[in-house]
Amino acid sequence: MTIAVSRRAFLKASTAVGGGLALQFRFPVPSAAAAESIATEVNAWIVIHPDDRVTIRIARSEMGQGSYTALAQLVAEELDCDWAKVSAEFASPNEHIRRNRIWGSMSTGGSQGIRSSQDYVRKAGASAREMLIAAAAAQWKVGTDQCSAAGGIISHRPTGRRLRYGEVAAAAAKLTPPQDVKLRDPSQWKIAGQPLHRLDIPDKVRGKPVFAVDVALPRMLHAAIAQCPVFGGNVARVEDGDALAMRGIKKVVREPDFVAVVADNWWRANQALKKVKIEWDAAGNGQADNQSIEAMLRAGLADSDLPKARKIGDTQAAFSAAAKVVEAEYRSPYLNHATMEPQTCTAWLKPDGFLEIWTSTQNGEASMAAAAQVSGLPLEKIEVHKMMLGGGFGRRGAPQDFVRQGVAIAKAMPGVPVKLMWSREEDMQHGFYRPASIVRIKAGLDAQNRITAMHTTIACPSIVKTFSPNAALKDSIDGSAVRSFSDMPYTVANQQVDYAMRNGHVPVGYWRAPGQQNAFYRECFIDELAAATGKDPVQFRLSMLKDGDKNRGVLEAVAKTAGWGTPLPAGVHRGIALADGFGTYSAMVAEVSVNEAGEVKVHRVVVAIDSGYVVNPDTCRAQAESNVVYGLGSILYQENNVKDGRVLESNFHDFRLPRINEMPKVETLLVPTGGFWGGNGEPAILTLAPAVCNAIFAATGKRVRALPLKNQDLRRAAPV
Amino acid sequence: MFKLNVNGRDRNVDVEAEMPLLWVLRDELSLHGTKYGCGVALCGACTVHVDGEPTRSCSVPVSAVAGKKIVTIEGLSPRGLHRVQQAWIDHEVPQCGYCQVGMIMSTTALLTKHPHPSDDDIDAAMTNLCRCGTYARVRAAIHALGEGSSAATTKKA
Numbered sequence: 001m002t003i004a005v006s007r008r009a010f011l012k013a014s015t016a017v018g019g020g021l022a023l024q025f026r027f028p029v030p031s032a033a034a035a036e037s038i039a040t041e042v043n044a045w046i047v048i049h050p051d052d053r054v055t056i057r058i059a060r061s062e063m064g065q066g067s068y069t070a071l072a073q074l075v076a077e078e079l080d081c082d083w084a085k086v087s088a089e090f091a092s093p094n095e096h097i098r099r100n101r102i103w104g105s106m107s108t109g110g111s112q113g114i115r116s117s118q119d120y121v122r123k124a125g126a127s128a129r130e131m132l133i134a135a136a137a138a139q140w141k142v143g144t145d146q147c148s149a150a151g152g153i154i155s156h157r158p159t160g161r162r163l164r165y166g167e168v169a170a171a172a173a174k175l176t177p178p179q180d181v182k183l184r185d186p187s188q189w190k191i192a193g194q195p196l197h198r199l200d201i202p203d204k205v206r207g208k209p210v211f212a213v214d215v216a217l218p219r220m221l222h223a224a225i226a227q228c229p230v231f232g233g234n235v236a237r238v239e240d241g242d243a244l245a246m247r248g249i250k251k252v253v254r255e256p257d258f259v260a261v262v263a264d265n266w267w268r269a270n271q272a273l274k275k276v277k278i279e280w281d282a283a284g285n286g287q288a289d290n291q292s293i294e295a296m297l298r299a300g301l302a303d304s305d306l307p308k309a310r311k312i313g314d315t316q317a318a319f320s321a322a323a324k325v326v327e328a329e330y331r332s333p334y335l336n337h338a339t340m341e342p343q344t345c346t347a348w349l350k351p352d353g354f355l356e357i358w359t360s361t362q363n364g365e366a367s368m369a370a371a372a373q374v375s376g377l378p379l380e381k382i383e384v385h386k387m388m389l390g391g392g393f394g395r396r397g398a399p400q401d402f403v404r405q406g407v408a409i410a411k412a413m414p415g416v417p418v419k420l421m422w423s424r425e426e427d428m429q430h431g432f433y434r435p436a437s438i439v440r441i442k443a444g445l446d447a448q449n450r451i452t453a454m455h456t457t458i459a460c461p462s463i464v465k466t467f468s469p470n471a472a473l474k475d476s477i478d479g480s481a482v483r484s485f486s487d488m489p490y491t492v493a494n495q496q497v498d499y500a501m502r503n504g505h506v507p508v509g510y511w512r513a514p515g516q517q518n519a520f521y522r523e524c525f526i527d528e529l530a531a532a533t534g535k536d537p538v539q540f541r542l543s544m545l546k547d548g549d550k551n552r553g554v555l556e557a558v559a560k561t562a563g564w565g566t567p568l569p570a571g572v573h574r575g576i577a578l579a580d581g582f583g584t585y586s587a588m589v590a591e592v593s594v595n596e597a598g599e600v601k602v603h604r605v606v607v608a609i610d611s612g613y614v615v616n617p618d619t620c621r622a623q624a625e626s627n628v629v630y631g632l633g634s635i636l637y638q639e640n641n642v643k644d645g646r647v648l649e650s651n652f653h654d655f656r657l658p659r660i661n662e663m664p665k666v667e668t669l670l671v672p673t674g675g676f677w678g679g680n681g682e683p684a685i686l687t688l689a690p691a692v693c694n695a696i697f698a699a700t701g702k703r704v705r706a707l708p709l710k711n712q713d714l715r716r717a718a719p720v
Numbered sequence: 721m722f723k724l725n726v727n728g729r730d731r732n733v734d735v736e737a738e739m740p741l742l743w744v745l746r747d748e749l750s751l752h753g754t755k756y757g758c759g760v761a762l763c764g765a766c767t768v769h770v771d772g773e774p775t776r777s778c779s780v781p782v783s784a785v786a787g788k789k790i791v792t793i794e795g796l797s798p799r800g801l802h803r804v805q806q807a808w809i810d811h812e813v814p815q816c817g818y819c820q821v822g823m824i825m826s827t828t829a830l831l832t833k834h835p836h837p838s839d840d841d842i843d844a845a846m847t848n849l850c851r852c853g854t855y856a857r858v859r860a861a862i863h864a865l866g867e868g869s870s871a872a873t874t875k876k877a
Contacts, residue, residue, distance in 0.1 A: 064816030064852045197812065204817030205805040207753020207793030211818060214752035222747060247736065265735075266756075267743035340757050340765060340818040340851045390755075390818030391851050424758045618812055622857075626815055629853025652762040652849060661843035663855035 040169040042131060043177060044091070044102045045075055045124040048169035052152050054081045057091040059103035060113040061362050062200055063392030064626070065681045066619030067113035069198045071121055073615055074114070077192040078125030078184060081152040081165060088199050093364035094383040106364040109397045109510060111582035111679020114615055118677055119183075126181035128172070135172035136163045186613050186674065195618035200388060210388040212344040212360040213421055220346070221250055223409050223420040224270035227258045227430050230282040230645035231505050235259060237279040243272040252276060253412045260409050262418055270423060285505040286645040293504050293642060297438045300459035300500025307475055309458075309482035313494035315444075318453030322444030326532050330441070330521040330705045333639035334647075335434035335511055338655060341390020342427040345406030348417035349375070355382045356417075357406065360389040362397035370400035374407040393630065394510035398467045399432050428655055429647045432509025433640055435461040435481070439521045444494075449533035451544065453494035456485045458518070461503045463510055476501065480510070484518035484579060484686070489551050490526070490544035506642060512630055513581065513682035516689075520707070523577035523690030528703065537576050537694065538564055550610050550673060551578055554587040557671050558608035562589035572603060575694025579686035584611040584678030588687035590664075592695035598714035602632060602662075602692055608669040611678035617670055620680045624668040627684035632664075633657045635689050637708050722786045726751070727795025737783035741775075742766045744782050745792060753793035753821050757849070764848030767822040768792050774829035774845075793821045796828065804828050804865060811861040815852035822848045823858055827865070836866040 039049045047055040056075045062068035072088045091103045104117055129149050136154040137144040140161060147156050152165045186193060203210050228234060238259055240252040248268040253260040259278050263269035300306075319325060339360075346358040355375050361367040367384045375382070384403075389396060396402075406420045422430070437460035444453035462478035464471050477499050479486070485497045513519075530540040538559045545552045555578050559565075568574065571593045578587040591604040607624050614620050637656035641648045649655040668684075693704040700714055724731045726749060733748050740759075745751045745768070754777060757765030761779040768777045769791040796802045801809075804827050814820040823846070830837055830845040837845070842862055850858070 064814075066815070197809065198814075200817070201809055201812065201814050204814045204820055205808040205824060206801070207821045209752045211755075213756065216750055216752065265739075265743055265747040267739055267747070268736075338851060340755075340763070340816065340849070342756070389816060391816045393851075421756070424760075622812065622815055622854075625856055626853035629855065630851065651760055652758050653760070657763075657849045657851060658855075659843075659849065660846045660855040660858060663853075663859070666856060 038170070040173045042128040042169055042173050043124055044099065045121060046079060046128045048165050050166045052082065052164050052166040053085045053087065054079065054165070056086060056088050057103065058088050059091045059096070059106050060117065061106070061108040061364070061386055061389055061392065063108065063362065063389035063396070065113065065623060066198055066616060068200050069196065070114055070615040070619060071117065072199060073192045073194070073196060074118055075121050075125040077189055078122045079129050080150050083191050083196065085152065086199070090386040092383065093368045093386070094380070096365065097368065097379045107366070107397060108362040108392065109394055111584070111681040111683065113681070115583055115677035115679050122183050123181050126183055127177045130178045130181060131172040131175045132165050132168055134175055135168040139163065139168065139171065192615050195616060198619065204388070211341055211390050212346065212358055212387040213341055213390070215346045215358040215387070215419055217346070217348065217417040220417040220419055221262050221264060221413065222266035222269050223253070223260045223262045223418050224266060224273045225258055225260045225405060225420060225422055225426060226273055226276070226278060227426060228280045228282070229429060230280065230285050231507060232285045233257070233280050233282045233645070235278060236281040239277040242275040246272045246275065251413060253409050255405070255408050258405060260405070260420065262409065262413060266421055282645055288505055288645045289643045290641055293436060293506070294438070296502045296504055297436070297459035297500070300502040301438060301440055301457050303500050306457065306498035306500050307477055308496060309475075309477045309486035309499050310495055310497040313453070315453040315455045315494045315496045318494040319442070319444045319455070322452055323447045324445040324532070325442060326445070326529055327440070327442045328525055328528060328705060329438065330524065331438045332434070332436060332517040332520070332707055333641070334436045334506055335634055335638055336428055336431040336640050336649070336655060337391070337393045337395035337511055338428065338657070339389070339391030339393060339395050342422040342424060343396070343402035344419070344421045345402045346417055346419040347371070347406040347410035349410045349414045351415055353377070353381060355407065355410070356385065357383065357403065358385040358387055359403055359406065360387050360392070360396055361400070361403070362389065362392045362394070366397065366400050367403045370403040371407050374404045375411065393512040394514065395432065397510060399509060424652070425650045428650050431640070432466065432507045434511030434517070435463065435508040437481070437517055439518070441521065441525045443525070443529055445529070445533060449535065451490070451492045451529060454492045455496045457498045457500065458482055458485065459500040459502055461508045462501045463508050463514060465501070465503055466508050480515035482518070483515035483581065484522050488522065489549055489580065490541070491546060492544065505645065512627070513685045516686050519577070519579040519581070519686040520689035520693070523579060523687065524693050524703070524705070527575070527690070527694040527697065531697070541578055550585045551580055551587070553671060553673060554578070554585045554608040554610050557669055558587040558589050558606055561608070561667065561669055562606040564589060573695045573698035575691045575696070575698055577687040577690035577694060579683070581686050582679035582682050583676065584609060584680065584683040586610070586683040586687055588684070588691040590688070590691035590695045592692055592699060594696060594699045594714050596716060598716075600636065600692070600696060600709055600714065602664040604665045604667070605688070605691070606667045606669065607684050607687065608671055609680065609683060610671050610673050611680050611683070612672055612674060612676035614670050614672045620670055621668040623680045624684040625666045627682065628666050628688055629658055629663065631685040631688035632662065635692055635707055635709055636662070637710050639708055722782050724782070724786060724790060725788065726790045727792060733782065735782055738781045741768070741777040741780045741782055741785055741790070745777060751792050751794050755818055755821060757819065762849065763819065764826060765819050765822040767825040767848065769825060769829060772829065772832065774826050793825060796824070802828065804831070807861040807865050811857050811864065813854050813857040813861055815854055819848055819850045820854070823850070823854075827858070827862055830862070831865055837862060
C-alpha cells in the first residue's frame with residue numbers, strides 16, 4: 001500500500017507555516033502535463049484544485065454507515081459545486097489538535113455523525129461559497145449582490161461573465177470568512193437528499209488497501225497477541241524459548257496484561273504465539289460464570305433502595321386500585337460486536353520522536369489520547385491515520401485497547417513499524433460486550449383495560465462505568481441502561497423505573513443502539529398487555545400516544561404498508577413494535593413463521609423511519625437492512641457465555657452470523673417529517689427483536705422473554 | 721520454495737509448506753485485497769480462485785496450491801472493472817466492504833458455473849458472512865448479472 005504520507009507530511013508542513021486558514025498546498029500530481037498543481041484550502045473542510053476538483057474533509061469515521069459520503073453531500077450542497085468532481089478524505093487528527101479542534105467532534109457513534117455535525121459542515125460549505133463569490137466579484141470589480149454561484153461556477157448576472165471555483169479559490173481563501181451564512185432549506189436540496197453513489201465503494205470493490213489490516217510500510221513487522229483469557233487478569237509467567245526459535249520471529253513482547261509475538265509475517269507470529277507458555281493470574285475473577293452473573297443481577301433486582309430513572313405519579317397506589325396486574329421478567333445475554341475486521345493497529349515510533357499510527361477507529365481523537373497516554377508523547381508528536389473500518393458497531397470508539405497495545409509494542413520495537421492484528425479468537429473473547437441484563441416489569445390495568453401504572457426494575461451493568469469508573473452519573477443512572485423505559489412515550493399516568501447498576505468483571509460497551517434490549521423488553525411486554533386485554537396491538541399503542549407524537553406517524557405508516565390486519569399466507573404471522581431513539585422514530589412489522597421443529601424464519605420486515613431529514617436515502621435504506629441483519633443474528637443465535645471467568649465462544653461456529661439464505665425481505669419506508677435531525681445508523685435495530693418475538697407469539701402462543709431463540713423451545717404443542 | 725501462479729504471473733515463495741495461502745498472498749506477495757476474517761474457512765472473506773474454484777485461502781496450505789492458477793481480486797480483471805465489480809457499484813452493495821472481496825470472488829465463480837443462477841444456487845454458493853447486512857443487495861446484483869444487465873440500474877440520480 002502506498003500511503004499518502006508524503007502528501008500528508010506536506011500538508012502538515014504547510015499548515016505549520018501558515019498556521020491557520022487560507023493555506024495553499026502543493027500536491028504532487030503524477031501527470032506529466034501538470035507537473036505540479038496548487039490546491040487551496042478555502043476553509044478547513046474544503047480544498048479546491050485549479051481544475052475544479054473539490055476535496056471535502058470528513059472528521060467522522062466511515063465504518064460502512066455511509067456518512068463519509070453523506071457529510072460530503074451536505075458540504076457540497078451548500079458549496080454548490082459539481083458533485084462529479086467531489087472526493088473526500090479524512091481530516092487529520094494531528095492537524096485537528098494543532099488547529100484547536102477545528103473539525104469539531106471526531107467521535108463516530110450514537111448515530112451522531114450527521115445529526116450533530118450537519119449544522120457546522122453545511123455552514124462551512126455555505127461560507128466557502130460566499131467567499132468564492134466575493135473573490136469573483138472583486139476580480140470583476142462588481143458587487144457580490146450581482147453574482148451567484150451554482151455547480152462550481154460563479155456568474156455575474158448583468159454581463160454573463162463566468163469564473164470557475166478553481167480559478168478563484170486561491171483569492172477566496174485570503175478573504176475573511178463571513179460571520180453569518182444562510183443555509184438552504186432542505187426542500188431546495190439538489191445534492192443532499194439524493195441517493196448518490198457512495199464515494200468509498202469503488203475502492204472497496206477493487207480490493208484496494210483501505211482498511212487498517214491492509215497497511216504496509218517498508219520494513220514493517222507483524223504482531224499477534226494473547227490477552228489474559230480471564231477479564232481483568234494479568235501475565236504471571238512467560239516461557240518464550242520455543243517461540244523465539246521459530247522462523248521469522250523477531251521478539252516476544254510482554255506487557256502486564258498481554259503477550260505479543262512480533263514476526264515478519266502475521267501467520268508466523270500467531271503460530272509462535274501458540275508455542276509461548278503463558279501463566280495467567282486471574283486476579284480473583286477466575287470463578288465468575290453465567291450463574292454468578294445472574295445472581296449478581298438478581299441481587300440488584302431485589303435491592304429495595306434503587307435510584308429512579310423515572311417517577312411519575314404513584315405506582316403503588318395505582319397497583320392497589322388496579323383491576324388486573326400483569327408481571328413479566330425478561331433477559332438478554334452478553335454480546336460481542338464481532339466486527340469482520342478484527343481489531344488492528346499499526347504503530348511506528350520513528351527515529352525523529354514522532355509516532356505514526358494507522359488504525360480502524362471510531363474516534364480519531366480517542367486514538368490520539370490513548371497513544372499519548374501509552375507513549376508519553378505530546379499529542380503534537382502523534383498522528384493517527386484513520387483507515388476505513390471493517391465494521392465498527394461501537395467496538396472501536398470508547399475502548400481503544402488495540403491502540404494502547406499497538407503503541408506498547410511499537411515502544412518495544414523502536415524505529416520499526418509493527419502491525420498488530422488480533423485473531424478472531426482474541427476478538428471474540430476480549431470484547432466490550434453488550435451488557436447482559438434482567439428486567440422485571442409490572443403493569444396495572446383498570447376495569448376498561450387501560451394501563452394505569454407501570455413499574456420497571458432494570459438490573460444491568462453500566463457502560464459509562466466500564467470506561468470511566470470514577471464518572472459521576474447524574475442521579476446514579478446510566479442513561480443507556482434505562483432507555484426506552486425512562487423515556488417511554490406511552491401516556492401511562494403512574495410510572496416508575498428503578499435502576500440496579502451491577503457491574504461484573506466482564507467489560508461492557510456500546511453495542512449498536514446501546515440499551516436496545518430495553519426496546520425488546522418494553523415492546524414485547526406491551527404486546528403481552530394487548531393480548532391480556534384482547535386489544536389490537538396497533539390500536540392499543542395508538543391509544544397511549546399523544547396527538548402530534550411522531551411515534552404515531554411511523555406506527556400508522558408501517559401498519560398501512562405492511563397490511564396490518566390483512567390475511568397472510570398460511571403459517572405466516574405478524575408482530576409489531578415501536579421505538580424511538582437516536583433522535584429518530586421507527587416502527588416495524590415482522591412476518592414470521594415457526595416450523596414443527598420450532599425453527600423461526602423471518603420472511604419480511606417493513607420498517608418506517610422518521611429521522612426528520614434524509615441526506616442520502618439509499619444509505620439510510622442500507623442502514624435499515626444492516627440493522628435487520630445485525631439484529632437477526634442476536635435474535636437467532638448469538639450469546640456470549642461466561643465460565644471460569646472467561647467467554648466460552650471463540651469463532652463464528654459458536655457465535656453464528658446469519659447467512660444470505662436467512663435474509664428477510666426488508667422494505668424501508670423513509671417518512672421524514674422535517675424540523676429535526678435524527679440518526680439512521682441504529683434506530684431500525686430497536687424494533688427488530690420485539691417485532692419478531694411478537695410475531696412468534698402470534699404464531700405459537702409462546703412468549704419469548706429471553707434471547708437468543710436457539711435456547712427457546714418453540715416446537716408446537718401436540719395437537720389437542 | 722514453492723512456485724505459484726498468481727494472477728497470471730509465476731511467483732516463487734520461500735515459506736513453510738503449511739503456511740496458508742492467505743498469508744502468502746497478504747504478507748509475502750503484498751496482495752491485501754484478500755481478507756482474514758476467521759482463519760477457519762467459516763466466513764469466506766479470504767475467498768480466491770484456485771484453478772477457477774472458489775477457495776477459502778485461510779485454510780489451504782501453500783503446498784497444496786503449488787503449480788495451480790490462483791486468482792485474487794487484484795487479478796480478477798486486468799483491464800478495468802469486472803462486470804461483477806461494476807454490478808456491486810451499480811447496486812451499491814458494500815457497506816464497510818470488508819467481506820465484499822470474498823463476496824465478489826464467490827460470485828464470479830458462481831456465474832461461471834451458473835450464468836443464470838436461481839435463488840437456491842445463490843444460497844448454496846454464497847456462504848460468505850457479512851456483518852453489515854448486504855445480503856439483499858448481493859442477491860439483487862447477482863440476479864441482475866444473471867439477466868445479463870449488469871450495468872442497467874435506474875435507481876440512482
